[in-house]
Amino acid sequence: MNVAIKLVGIFQIGRFKEAVHEYPSGTRACDIVAELRIPAPLLGVVLINDVHAGVEDVLNDGDRLCLLPFIDGG
Amino acid sequence: MKYFTSDPAAEPASVQYTRCTVDLKSGKMQMQDVPCRNLEDVLGGFGRSFQILAERNISQAYCDENPLIVNTGLLTGSSAMTGMRTYFSGYSPIKESKKGLPAAMWSTGSGNFGAKLKWTGLDELIFENRSDKPVYALISETPAGPQVELKPAEHLLGLSTHEKIMSLHKEYGNAHFAAIGQAGEQWQNVYMGAVALSTDNQLKSGDDKIRFAGRGGMGSLMGYKNLLALVAQSSDKIKPLTPEVKAVNINVVKGGGAARLQPISRGGGGGTWAAYDVLQAFHAVPLNNFRPEGNDLPEKLFRSQVEKQYVIKSEACYRCGITCHNNVHEKKEDSSAGGFLAKFDYEPLNLLGTNLGIHDAGQAARLIHLCDNYGMDSISLGVTISYILSFNERHPEQLLLNGATFGDFSRIRELVEQTALGKLPEIGHGSKRLSEKTGETSYAYHVKGLELPAYQPETNPGYAWAIAGGHMSMGTYGLLTREGKSDIDSWVEGITRTKLQIVGFDMIGLCKFFDITKGICTQMVVDCLKSELNLEVTTADLSAAVRRAFLRGLALELRQGYEKSEYTLPAEVWERPNPNIKLPNISSQEFMAELQKRVWEVFEPELGGLLPNSIHE
Numbered sequence: 001m002n003v004a005i006k007l008v009g010i011f012q013i014g015r016f017k018e019a020v021h022e023y024p025s026g027t028r029a030c031d032i033v034a035e036l037r038i039p040a041p042l043l044g045v046v047l048i049n050d051v052h053a054g055v056e057d058v059l060n061d062g063d064r065l066c067l068l069p070f071i072d073g074g
Numbered sequence: 075m076k077y078f079t080s081d082p083a084a085e086p087a088s089v090q091y092t093r094c095t096v097d098l099k100s101g102k103m104q105m106q107d108v109p110c111r112n113l114e115d116v117l118g119g120f121g122r123s124f125q126i127l128a129e130r131n132i133s134q135a136y137c138d139e140n141p142l143i144v145n146t147g148l149l150t151g152s153s154a155m156t157g158m159r160t161y162f163s164g165y166s167p168i169k170e171s172k173k174g175l176p177a178a179m180w181s182t183g184s185g186n187f188g189a190k191l192k193w194t195g196l197d198e199l200i201f202e203n204r205s206d207k208p209v210y211a212l213i214s215e216t217p218a219g220p221q222v223e224l225k226p227a228e229h230l231l232g233l234s235t236h237e238k239i240m241s242l243h244k245e246y247g248n249a250h251f252a253a254i255g256q257a258g259e260q261w262q263n264v265y266m267g268a269v270a271l272s273t274d275n276q277l278k279s280g281d282d283k284i285r286f287a288g289r290g291g292m293g294s295l296m297g298y299k300n301l302l303a304l305v306a307q308s309s310d311k312i313k314p315l316t317p318e319v320k321a322v323n324i325n326v327v328k329g330g331g332a333a334r335l336q337p338i339s340r341g342g343g344g345g346t347w348a349a350y351d352v353l354q355a356f357h358a359v360p361l362n363n364f365r366p367e368g369n370d371l372p373e374k375l376f377r378s379q380v381e382k383q384y385v386i387k388s389e390a391c392y393r394c395g396i397t398c399h400n401n402v403h404e405k406k407e408d409s410s411a412g413g414f415l416a417k418f419d420y421e422p423l424n425l426l427g428t429n430l431g432i433h434d435a436g437q438a439a440r441l442i443h444l445c446d447n448y449g450m451d452s453i454s455l456g457v458t459i460s461y462i463l464s465f466n467e468r469h470p471e472q473l474l475l476n477g478a479t480f481g482d483f484s485r486i487r488e489l490v491e492q493t494a495l496g497k498l499p500e501i502g503h504g505s506k507r508l509s510e511k512t513g514e515t516s517y518a519y520h521v522k523g524l525e526l527p528a529y530q531p532e533t534n535p536g537y538a539w540a541i542a543g544g545h546m547s548m549g550t551y552g553l554l555t556r557e558g559k560s561d562i563d564s565w566v567e568g569i570t571r572t573k574l575q576i577v578g579f580d581m582i583g584l585c586k587f588f589d590i591t592k593g594i595c596t597q598m599v600v601d602c603l604k605s606e607l608n609l610e611v612t613t614a615d616l617s618a619a620v621r622r623a624f625l626r627g628l629a630l631e632l633r634q635g636y637e638k639s640e641y642t643l644p645a646e647v648w649e650r651p652n653p654n655i656k657l658p659n660i661s662s663q664e665f666m667a668e669l670q671k672r673v674w675e676v677f678e679p680e681l682g683g684l685l686p687n688s689i690h691e
């Protein structure tokens with residue numbers, strides 16, 4: 001299945017901004033996070049099709065996955 | 075602090091703190107060891123100062139009876155990472171109820187002043203009345219204990235925050251400093267004066283790399299009292315690091331707590347600036363007075379853009395491994411760092427940049443630099459100016475002040491300068507008073523008289539219950555954006571239980587970056603208290619004390635005339651819903667009304683008995 005991945009902020013460094021990758025069915029958001037070597041403490045928000053999702057959520061063909069860094073404070 | 079118990083929750087009176095009451099009118103000093111009333115007193119910061127403020131009946135901020143309280147927290151000056159906080163408390167010149175009564179307020183900052191103050195042996199200063207002539211206070215350690223002296227300060231008048239600090243630094247070695255700028259000196263016309271706190275980096279480099287206690291106009295209160303600066307002179311008394319505190323500090327730096335604030339070069343998130351990228355993904359970066367347009371304009375101040383033209387140095391307060399300061403320097407031809415321009419934290423960068431229609435990093439840096447050196451709260455200043463720009467955009471035939479509009483850098487700079495010099499009370503008195511004069515209050519972005527930080531109110535109805543500014547005293551700003559919570563139950567729970575715990579940091583002497591998601595009611599803090607001070611405190615004790623302190627702040631607001639209807643958001647958010655923000659709508663009038671009902675149902679029964687029955691007239 002194809003998943004469109006969008007990375008935000010520092011996650012783009014050494015990776016990409018947007019890309020479409022192919023995965024076996026049953027792939028979860030956390031599998032892609034691990035594949036991309038995004039450190040767990042830095043991951044703040046997971047959006048699937050623009051809706052907040054859990055890192056364990058399973059993706060479907062054609063989904064848009066967006067990974068955002070953790071923010072807090074000013 | 076003197077400890078005659080190891081169980082301060084059960085026996086608070088067996089812990090004493092050293093207070094010096096300074097009568098600025100007569101010059102008299104009274105040094106006392108004061109027994110604590112409860113765990114809030116023991117922890118310190120606003121947990122203690124608000125109990126003192128609650129004993130006073132204050133109807134205007136600029137009066138002799140309104141004290142300026144300067145204190146520290148239990149872990150200020152300890153070897154626990156980030157233990158550097160100083161607190162300034164008093165009735166605020168800027169934050170007021172619709173009845174016109176001033177709200178109790180605290181403001182806090184890092185830098186090295188707090189630790190030095192603690193190491194003199196003094197835990198608290200209460201400045202009463204006002205001095206006839208400009209003075210500064212010298213707090214020093216002597217063999218007989220801490221000593222406080224008032225010194226003439228005419229030579230400091232008219233100097234910026236940085237100039238005052240550097241001038242005193244020439245006179246006093248082994249000292250750190252707190253100072254107001256020209257804005258605080260113009261207290262009649264500037265209610266948003268900040269207090270600057272010196273850093274080691276500043277004193278060594280000579281660059282104006284200062285930290286600030288900015289919110290609530292504590293610098294203006296200091297100016298009213300004719301107290302221009304504080305000097306804390308002592309030897310360093312940092313204890314050798316115990317294995318327990320070392321483990322905590324490693325956890326703070328490497329664990330979940332602060333990883334995202336570390337420099338990118340160390341694998342971190344690069345500090346609070348990263349909020350730009352994240353909020354922009356939802357088109358929720360404040361732009362042109364909190365009206366994001368769904369375009370890519372905010373991206374011009376993304377770190378990745380700014381880095382192309384400038385050198386960004388990641389720096390820290392002395393001994394802090396979190397390294398959260400992003401200091402922007404000019405870039406020389408060989409790409410090395412040139413002159414220092416400004417520190418780029420998320421709030422000042424947005425509120426003196428994108429939210430004013432300024433998208434050029436150099437121009438934003440200039441405004442931040444001016445704001446810091448004149449000594450103003452960048453949040454109140456930025457938001458009040460953005461109100462003017464918005465008014466002028468709506469009324470081209472009836473322009474306010476110099477007619478500045480969004481993006482007009484030279485006119486905006488003029489507004490900043492003139493405000494600081496006391497020539498524009500329209501801005502200096504804040505957005506609440508200004509909007510009441512123009513009659514257009516719906517797009518004045520304050521809550522309860524204090525300007526909002528750089529998170530869209532549409533994303534944070536919790537602002538309404540913040541007791542000392544939207545992001546330092548109510549941690550709900552990420553509840554929708556980060557956690558995706560848009561149901562009423564989660565918001566009631568967040569406001570009334572979990573997210574109010576953020577104020578614990580403003581009691582104990584730590585930065586909220588120590589562990590922002592979990593607060594101070596953790597084993598890490600318990601371990602630090604045991605190892606540093608031999609105090610046995612449970613996380614439940616800490617949580618109960620923080621809750622009582624928060625509720626006392628709420629009770630104090632109500633006593634100062636706040637009506638329940640003032641616990642709300644700027645009306646523009648429901649009068650002109652912004653379709654560009656890509657998040658569920660949780661700021662409708664209906665949602666707010668339900669939230670108000672449910673939140674007060676929880677808070678109200680707990681508000682009794684928190685304030686003294688009789689107060690000094």
Ligand code: SF4
Nearest residue numbers: 184390391394398585
């Ligand atoms: S977290 Fe930042 S402000 Fe706080 S002590 Fe560390 S470097 Fe200073």
